[in-house]
Amino acid sequence: MIDYKIELEEMVSKKNLMNSYKLYFLKAILINVSPIRKTFTFNQMACWMVAYSFEDVCHLQKRIRPLDKLFDIAVLAIEEEDLMESSSVAKVCMILEKTTNPKICKELRSLCxxxxxxxxxxxxxxxxxxxxxxxxxxxxxxxxxx
Structure with missing residues (x-):
């Protein structure tokens, strides 16, 4: 089993040069792919990535890695979609999938x-x-x- 707190600390470490997208991309695939659901759009993938990283970036109050945009999208969602730092993964994902906010949509597309x-x-x-x-x-x- 993956301990995401340990993984998060590794990602934040200055010794580690990888970006955090891969961990959240993998997590989104592992959690959302099943024998029944085998396909999804890149937009859904981006929404899941942000939703799964939301608690982490809110806890850190900064980017996980220097160039990651996950923090930027979390801040936009809090400011413009009235999400709270304590919002659940399901709520964050649902709000992002339904948003028509052009800034958020653009940032979500850029994740993929x-x-x-x-x-x-x-x-x-x-x-x-x-x-x-x-x-x-x-x-x-x-x-x-x-």
């Missing part, structure tokens, strides 16, 4: 720019070669659904 690519790209190296990041992400989403 690189994480899925890094985890899935090895399977389709020839198809992705020479494409822009945006093209790769769109193609990865299509290929992952096939």
């Amino acid at each position: 720019n690189y994480v899925p690519y890094r985890l899935l790209a090895y399977r389709w190296q020839n198809e992705l070669k020479g494409r822009t990041d945006k093209e790769k992400n769109l193609l990865l989403e299509q290929l992952s659904q096939s």
